[in-house]
Amino acid sequence: MKYIDRRESIVKLLRENNEAIKGLDLANRFGVTRQIIVKDIAILRAKGNNIIATPDGYIYNIDINRVKSIIAVNHSVEKMIEELQIVVKYGGIIENVIVEHPLYGEIIGNMMIKNLNDLNKFEKSFKSAEAKPLSELTNGIHLHTISANTEEDIYEIKRELEEKGFSL
Known part of the structure; x- marks a missing residue:
């Protein structure tokens, strides 16, 4: 899987999940290291994705109407x-x-x-x-x-x- 596809998949997965997902779980799912996931998340944030790192893992914050x-x-x-x-x-x-x-x-x-x-x-x-x-x-x-x-x-x-x- 190319990095662009992986990043799109990460965003889709986080948007669809209400629960936080640990970086290690994402790494295992996509067959990469946790450090690659950390880099992917940083790039996704820089592109405007509202991804938040919590003690329980990453979540996509979509509570814009609150x-x-x-x-x-x-x-x-x-x-x-x-x-x-x-x-x-x-x-x-x-x-x-x-x-x-x-x-x-x-x-x-x-x-x-x-x-x-x-x-x-x-x-x-x-x-x-x-x-x-x-x-x-x-x-x-x-x-x-x-x-x-x-x-x-x-x-x-x-x-x-x-x-x-x-x-x-």
Whole structure:
């Protein structure tokens, strides 16, 4: 298979799937290395394809009709899951986390937590990896890009985050 055909197939596969696909799975499917897939994805992104890398793999983001907002929050690591639950509860998607690092500038981590199942997987991965969230670099202060179906959903997310003391 030529690289052009492979890239077209990758886009088609990602568009048709609602679940993330790991780079290694794509590599195995197309009989190439994971590094070739990483290069293909970079080229596809440069050509305008809205492909996002998440901890679970690559997804094609086609939620163009959703309302987006950036929220600024501050909390301890122990409150992280509670904060994310509020967003998911109102149908929100946590697209990313953003911190402002004094040396590197803005650091963005893609999350794409769309529902309670995604959140449970994220929490399990977080605990098993014994990782620290990006917000630890900024004493708990961070941003999230969130999206929802309506402005009302965004309003309810922001209202409850404020009520619980998460909002800045």
